[in-house]
Amino acid sequence: MANFASIASHARYALPQGLPLKIAVLAVIGILIAAPLARILFDTLAPETISAWRDVVVSPLSRNLLWVPLSNTLILGVVVAGGCVLIGGFLAWLVVMTDVPFRRTIGLLATLPFMIPSFATALAWTSLFRNSRMGGQTGYLEGLGLSIPDWLSWGMTPTLIVLTAHYYALAFTVIAAALATVNSDLVEAAQMAGAKRGRIFMGIILPVALPAIVAGASLTFAGAVSNFAAPALLGLPVRMQTMATRLFGMIEIGQTARGYVIAILLIVVSAVFLWFGNRVISGRRSYATITGKGGRAKRFELGAARYPLFALAGTICFLTTVVPVVVLIASSLAPSSSALFSNWTLHYWTGLSTPSIAQGQAGVLHNPFIVSATTTTVALGVVVAIVGSVLGLMIAFTLARHRSGFLSGAINQLAFLPLLVPGIAFGAAYIALFGAPVGPFPALYGTFTLLVIAGTAYLVPFSVQTGRAVIQQVSGNLDESARLTGAGFLRRMIAITIPLASRGLAAGSLIIFVKIMRDLSLVVLLFTPTTPVLSVLAYRYASEGFAQFANAITVVILVISIAATLLANRLQAKSQPWLKN
Template sequence: MAFSERNAELLWRTGVLAVTVTASCLVIGVACAWLITRSDIPFRRTLGVLFTLPLAVPSLVAGSAWLSVWPGIAGFGGVFLVLTLGSYPFVMLPVMAALRSGDIATEEAARSLGKGPVRTFFLVTVRGVRPAAAAGSLLTMLYVLGDFAAPSLMRYETFTIGIFASYRGAFDRTPAAIFGCVLVLVAAIIMIMERRARGKAARFGQIRVGKGVSSRPPVVPLGRAKWPAFIGSLGLLGGAIGFPVGIVIQWFISGSSRGFDMERIVETTANTLWFSAGGALLAVVMAFPIAVLAARHDSTLSRSLESVSYLGHALPAITIGLAFVFVGIRVVPGWYQQTPLLVLAYAVLFLPLAVVAVRAGIAAAPASLEEVSRSLGKNGIITHLRVTIPLAIPGVAAGVALVFLSAAKELPATLLLRPTGANTLTTEMWTLTNRMMFAASAPYALLLLLVSAIPALVMGLAVIERKKKREGKQKWQM
């Protein structure tokens, strides 16, 4: 009975956090996407890149920064603030894509009927991006559901904290397993909802009014609201990026006067590189046959295998880590808290990143070259080694980079599975910040920010580049 009450309490606390953060990210994400794609806000393209950068600030770093300056923020308010500021791009990015690819004719028709910009936005634009916003919101909810660092630092107990506490605090790991099953069930429901929303978004994006050619999105003048909107955007970016980065730099300056343990920093960085590289290479090897089937053989089997590969990334990392703990203890005891099991966990967790990247590389390569190879008597394995893989190298390299960068930032599964006595950048920073040793954690925080900023910056630049190409194509058509 006590456990049932405990389970219900954790479910309630986790649900309240997930719903409130998702609702806030929905409002912020849609507003930012509209400002970038449809308004005349100053420095639109620069803001378009900067608005994606909160993804580069791990919740571990952001939470530590806020907690060091404002200890009283610990609790629901702190974890809500950190996760909202770091998660709104999950909503913003798909909504931006929907606004740019959607049909403008419906909005033009609304204006021709006398509807003003505000009424057109709520009656037409919002309805048009609703499937994309729903998909982004559910992705945000999945992220909040599985986040471990922010609730841990802010002392706000959620399911992930309950699982970790049950695993570490009791000899009997059954409660941790039960907590994990409940969390998996909730995540599975959200994942199904997200998949349906994504499907609706894709179908909606194919519906057009008129000739089927999207015109250039109209720019809505903000008038007197232009500069308040710009200042508000700067305030959002200051809280999401400027504040944590500035605090980390302050920690580094303060810690430099006392000196850092360089030997430990080098050792921790080497461990991170070693574990992450192993996970990245294994993930790409596992992803290759799935990507080949998905790109070259469209069938129920290939689609099913691709969908199954996404499960590891959709489920909370701590449940995947807990599953590998049981595998290590009961199936392969020699691997428990050893490098092979941690590398395998990384590969399973981030397999979808590798599958998507490798599949894109294979799909971009002409299938006719593989057919020519087979016509010359080469079997499937030789053809893949000599033709498919060399042509797909850009996708393979992207997959390795994405998995490597994601594994370097991973915390809960690493805490459960890391080799005895070994630390990574995330585990070392988590340990130091839990002891309120913020200055000592500065080098690890800076390295994490550097690692995290690379994919976020590339993503933002890619969004801007696609916009330039689209605008150039539209000018050519005119």
């Protein structure tokens, strides 16, 4: 009886299971995610800076500071989202639901454009379509004697094309996954009842795919409005401003308060559209198509349209995947963009400093600044991948093993908050929080540490998704058994979870590595000469007219990113060998 009373007394005062872990995880992501975003808001509400809101929103300067950039941003978001849904949806329909030839090849090529950084596609565009308006080198087409109009070389039109070419792969992936759930028995039953293809599409396929279409539109809209690289390379030369480029400009010239106001408004624009998309999805009726019976994979027969549609799909994939890479490689070898495929030279790769070429710039492999940037970028990718994976695993473990409670909900909301925040706005938030000393801690601006912290925080949603996949591979019974024997949290993670899911964890780390390697929007405001990164260096070279160096650096990024992605895919396949049975 005494033992029972002792146990009851101990249970009364013991902390709930998992509470210390929840508090620790919430504190970490609160500092990494919530604190920077709160700081930029508070900085704009201080007595000496609150006037920045009036300057941006209602002053005579507001037209150029906000309303023109906002209108350009919304045009980019809406048109790119519409174009991505049309192109991605068309390719997804062909690959998943028709008998088009080489479906797997089209499906593979349709996912590749998102692997190519948007600034790489923008650089390839300028190598082809640049005219003489800005001076310097002209593009390949003008070198052939064609007259390229300004609207095709610079401004809104090329930016729309480049962003659509970059983001349609995202819409394709989301919509294809939804179309794969359409039970072909329903389609066949409608055909047997005499329904025409239009009726089948509107009555069966479209309702099933609608959530994915809205999700694809929301994601591509958010990507387009927050993209910095394409508007900066193709729009700024003709003074076409978006909110992302205007934010960058304000921070660059020291108008930080105005820049923070623009950052807050950019976050609101992105978040509102994503919220609206979720609202549309959650408010729709349910269309269940997965039953207890397996549906046969019966595809639409295209008949005489098979090869024309294949040619159209192949052309889209070729122009958005193969052409940019070929143009970038050729431009890094050609003395001039106007003659891409003649007089190739390795000088921009292996040449030493020559005063008569590129103002004495040495080739990529002999340029100490580029070599240093490569080392810094790879190191940044490795450190962010490791730290981010560990943090994501801890968050995923907390959410998987201790689901209930207010703290779990707060952790889940904060962990995915960066998805609503454009990269350049997130970078501005980190400047606001860590750009000056905080208590006993020194200012981190211009340090490698700040790049690591910002990169880790921005990629928390992806690391958590990876962590969830890893946690699902390990039975909770193993962890519970170890806990009952007295093993602590770290001991259980190191001895059980990580070894059993090491391949999946490594694959997820490589995906994070690729994302930070090719990201420009996040790091463009954090870039300093002491912490050079390849993506910003490529942008700087392109802005200063050194197209060959910019394209060569971009090729380096592509090679590293593609190699890491292929390795990640291989590890993911090996981490689930039962899928091969």
